[in-house]
Amino acid sequence: MRITFVGSSHGVPEPNRKCACTMIEVKGNIYFIDMGCQVIEELITRGKPIESVKAVFVTHMHGDHTNGLISFFDLCNWYFRAADPLIMLPEEKGLTAMFGWIEANGTALRGIRTGVINEGSTYDDGTLKVTAVRTEHSEVSYSYIVEAEGKRVLFTGDLRGPDVDFPQLVKEMHMDLMICESAHFSPLKYIPVFEEAKAGRVIINHYSMTWMTDLIKLMSDMRPYDIRLATDGLEVEL
Numbered sequence: 494m495r496i497t498f499v500g501s502s503h504g505v506p507e508p509n510r511k512c513a514c515t516m517i518e519v520k521g522n523i524y525f526i527d528m529g530c531q532v533i534e535e536l537i538t539r540g541k542p543i544e545s546v547k548a549v550f551v552t553h554m555h556g557d558h559t560n561g562l563i564s565f566f567d568l569c570n571w572y573f574r575a576a577d578p579l580i581m582l583p584e585e586k587g588l589t590a591m592f593g594w595i596e597a598n599g600t601a602l603r604g605i606r607t608g609v610i611n612e613g614s615t616y617d618d619g620t621l622k623v624t625a626v627r628t629e630h631s632e633v634s635y636s637y638i639v640e641a642e643g644k645r646v647l648f649t650g651d652l653r654g655p656d657v658d659f660p661q662l663v664k665e666m667h668m669d670l671m672i673c674e675s676a677h678f679s680p681l682k683y684i685p686v687f688e689e690a691k692a693g694r695v696i697i698n699h700y701s702m703t704w705m706t707d708l709i710k711l712m713s714d715m716r717p718y719d720i721r722l723a724t725d726g727l728e729v730e731l
């Protein structure tokens with residue numbers, strides 16, 4: 494499994510950091526967790542066929558996680574007609590809004606597959622499995638556990654706080670990698686969670702520069718725990 498951080502910024506873009514979007518590649522299939530920035534041009538620039546996109550999973554409906562979605566949906570709808578992505582949103586009203594936008598621009602909907610996330614096992618195409626864990630960041634928000642090729646990765650999505658809604662499964666299940674946000678609280682709050690988690694590798698994503706001093710302290714204090722910062726374009730092979 495290869496994970497590429499297309500957008501690693503928090504609620505607002507930073508210089509050279511777009512809003513939240515992570516691409517996962519497994520055996521030529523492409524999946525996205527969140528789409529806070531435009532991805533069609535990213536795929537074209539990287540030479541990836543749009544038809545390789547099998548599914549999109551959105552953690553919650555805030556714009557920094559969804560603002561690229563209408564562009565993706567629109568281009569798949571009228572131009573990349575061989576593409577067959579499944580778009581999974583946490584709330585039905587997000588789908589209604591997306592369909593309404595396409596209708597407003599005068600394009601007929603061609604029946605792209607969509608669905609609403611439910612807590613628990615939410616997707617399994619035989620190549621990639623996704624399990625959703627409810628969080629308390631917004632009215633309906635999720636963390637995702639992604640499994641493929643014998644590896645398991647946690648995407649926290651946005652949290653209310655590590656001491657409130659960090660998925661407790663990490664205490665029982667080994668995670669090859671945990672991808673954790675750091676926009677809404679000091680990353681030092683992760684220390685007790687990381688100490689208990691069955692994982693040794695963390696990438697901090699969706700971080701605010703406000704917390705840079707605390708991020709450096711976290712990385713230093715938790716050695717030899719492998720904690721790194723995501724940047725746009727960072728690729729990780731598992």
Ligand SMILES: [Zn+2]
Nearest residue numbers: 503504557651
């Ligand atoms: Zn966010």
